[in-house]
Structures are given as structure tokens and as C-alpha cells.
Amino acid sequence: MKDLILQKLTAFAPESVRGHEDFHGDLTVIVRKEDIARVGQFLKTDPDLTFDMVIDVLGVDMYRPDDRFEVVYILYSLRNRAYLRLKVRVDEQDLTVPSVTGVWPGANWPERETFDMFGLKFTGHPDLRRLYMPEEFEYYPLRKDFPTMGIPDSLPLPRR
């Protein structure tokens, strides 16, 4: 299955696939950021692969000079009963990522959560609002430079 995925993906878009990782039996394909929706559409519609469910979309702050953020897409194929992870790298200078809500509508809320927690802007998302934090919150709490204790007075509390 893994060989088939890699073979099909490199045949479909050799310039989009930036590499892959295989750790403890989980396959992760690293995809160029601009092509994520196109690659997703291919993985969903290809008759042999049929990754028809998006289980989760999540961000990771790697806290490094280049390509600081990663966005990971966890996909599942009902027919093949297999998982696949896609990963795109996002530089701090350009925080936009193409949205995959057009491919999998289920990416809507996970992308909102990633925007909420990391400030990554998903272009083409129908309703990019914060999911958990209040609307007026100014920070992105899961970034590594946000302190675990929080920032005093960043959330308005009712006065006594």
C-alpha cells in the first residue's frame, strides 16, 4: 500500500512531493504547500487510493528559522482501511496555506482550530474564525513563544 501511494503520487506530481518519512509504520508524505489541495483531490479521487475521509488537520510549531510551522493532514481510506499523513511546511514570512475544505468539507473545523492556535491563514476557507479562543484574543496560544502560564490581561474578565 505504501509503495503504491508513493509510486502513484510521484507519477501524478513529481515536483509536488518533497520527500517522505516512514516512522513506526506510519507513512508521511511531505508535499509542497501550494499543491496541497491538488494532491488531496488526487488522493481522494484516485480509484486505487480513495482517501475519502480527513480525520484531522493540525499544526506544529517547530520553532526553527526556516519553515517554522508544519501542517499535518491525517487521511483515512474507508475502502483500503489505511491511514496516510500529508505534511506541508510553512515559513513564518508567509503564513498562508491553501485550504482543503473544497476537497474534504471535514477540514473546516480542524483548519479553524489550526488558525486559532497558530495563526496560519487558510486561503479559500469559507469561514475562518477562531474555534476555541474568544474572538478578541490577540495571541496564538500553541505557538512556542506563547507562555504556558498565559499572558496577564490578555483575556478581559468581568470586574467585581
Add this chain to the structure above:
Amino acid sequence: MAVRTTDDVTRKSRILTALEDQDTAVVFDDPLENDMVLNMGPQHPATHGVLRLLIRLDGETVVAAVPELGYLHRGYEKIAEASTYHEFIPHTDRLDYLSPISNNVAYVLAIEKLAGIEIPERAAYIRVLVCEMARIASHLVAVGSMAMDVGALTVLLWTFREREKILDIYDVLCGARFTTSFARIGGLQQDWTPQCTAMLRRFLEEFDGDLAEVENLLKTNRIFIDRCENVGTISRENLIGLGITGPILRASGVPRDLRRDIPYLVYDKLDFEVITLTESDSLARFYVRIGEMKQSARILRQALGMLPGGPFHADDPKHVLPRKERTYTRMEELIHDFMLINIGIDPPVGEIYSAVESSKGELGFYIVSDGTGHPWRMKIRSPSANNLSALPLLLKGAMISDIVAIIGSIDPVMGEADK
């Protein structure tokens, strides 16, 4: 129209003029031509916690609905980055607080996959036992509270009576009824005892009859069926596209169950059916949960019979916490305990995703390890949040009284949805 007497006018001047003078008075020419925005929650008994819904109504029909989350957001993913892998186990209790013990197991399974720890067979069987007990306990609340939402209070009392018996077994097993923190990396906190076996056997003997009693309250109950049948219908394609898992997906005819599809623990050795129905309405979700409870009881009977002897945690001192009585009496165990608590288990650098089929759906943990004792990033894939994302589609076109029946059939737990 009757002629007004002076008395009437004076009475009106006392009560109504005060109201009519308010500048908040609104006059509708035709109330049915106006949309009305209704705010439901976050403090509402039918939202199962602190879910807030903004609903736009046309008469009694829902035109649009926007769920609003975050009222129980405690930042567990941030807390996880600041605590060691062991320290986070008690926090997993607070995710899906109706089946805390299966969250513990889901979490430690992810760590064990990351660190490459093999657990002994007895530990795997005990985990299956507690997970299936948790599934029954959670589905009992789901069934009971859904029935309560549509007006049948008795069912909730009867299902809680059954749930108490399971919580009593937890009490004997690990000393806690609710926030269990039972699983440990590489094993369990306590061994399964013969007393637990006896209690579970007694529970299983009575359970089929007791569940049939609950079912009989509802299956010929005209009010319940009228309020749930063909309510909250959604197509299979929409559910798959939205990434919905668990009983909601299975009630639309998709037989996705990770216990069978990607077996973990010892589920591949156990014989059970994946319950599916095709109606995809609130009533079908109710019957899927009833069927799953029967299957869980079946799994419990098999697992009790197959429960092997042997150790209940792995012999791996660099990863598994030593038993407390040995920590206090032996030097080597004391050193290991100190290192594991203060520094952590140091899994290899890499990232994994591990998921189990919890009572609500797919509960997954995505962990990025940088080789230290703390996770660099931990993402909790909570089934409740994903299932709630179907609410706008489910509620569109429904009647206002159906909202509670639909939310009840989703069975969200906000502790898990808000993390």
C-alpha cells in the same frame, strides 16, 4: 368591542402603560415574515455541557445554525507540552469524562507506539475489559440523556442504575469511580482481581435483562419514536466528507470500527459484530448504541474467559514506573522512579498517530517527540468535536423541538470537544 369603563382605563394605566412606554417595544406587522435569532446555551440542560448554538428561525423551522465551542477550553494540548508523558495521564480523564478509562488506554497506547513498548498479554486483556466497560457506561448515559431530552425521564434513572454497577467495579479495580487514571505506560496501575471478575460476572448476568427493560420502555413508546424517527437525517456522503466517526457514521450504514478495521490490543482475537443501520436518523443512532452495548457485553464475556495469567505491566524499567512498594524498599527501583518522574521516558525522535475506537468515535493522539521526556506537540483528535461539526447540516430544516433530539443523538461531551 366593549365600551371601556373608567375602571378599565385606570387598570391599564397601572400595568400596561408602564410596559408600552418602554422604548424596547417592537411591533411586528407579520411575525412569520421575520427571521428570529435564538441563542441556545452555553448554559442549557439539553446541550450536554457548555455547547452554544446560534439558531436562525423561520417560524419554528431552523434556517441555519452555528455551533460555538470553547466554553470548556482548558488548553490541554499546551499543558501536555509542559508535562512529562506520565504526568499527562490524569488529564486524559477529563477529556471524555463519561468513559475516562478508555481515554487513559488510548493515550498510553499512543505513547507505547511511540516508544516501542510491548505490553504483556494480561495487560492487553485487562485493557480490553475496562475499555468495553467504559463503552457500556458511556452509551448508557447517551441513551438515557437522549431519552430525557425528548421527555422520558425514567430511562435516565434506569440507565444510571446500571452505570453505577460499572463504576463500582472501577472503584474496586483502581480506587476511583470517575477519574480513574488507570492505565500506565507499559501496563496498568493495578492488577485485575478475582473480586472484579466476580462483580463483572454478576453485572453481565443481569445486564441483558436490564438493558431489555430499558429498551422496552422506549421501543414501543410512541412519543419517543415520533420524536426521533426521521429526525436529524443526513446522507452517508456528507458524513464521510465531514470525517464523522463512531455510532453516527455506523447508523448511516458505513461499517467503520477501528476495533475491527485496524485491530489494537487483542480485539483481533475476540468475536464481535460491527452494528450498522441504514436509516441515519436519531432513532438509528439510538439503536446502534443499544446494539453496541450488547456486543460489548459479548466481548466482556469472552475476554473474561480468555484472561491469561502473568504480569500486568511490561518488564522495562527504563519506561515503566516501578510498583510503589518496591520503590520504597529497593535502591534500583527508587532510582528508576526518580528518573522517570523527573526526566521522563525519552522516546525516539519522530511523530506518530495512534487512534482507538472510543464510545464517541475515533479518539486519536498525534504526538511529535523531540527525544526528551516531554512531547514537543500533542494533538488530541477528539471525536466529539468532529461529530459536532455536522450540527449545521443536521439542524438545517429541522423543527425547533427536534434540536434537543438531534444533539442528544450526537452525544457530545464538551470536555472532549473543547479539550
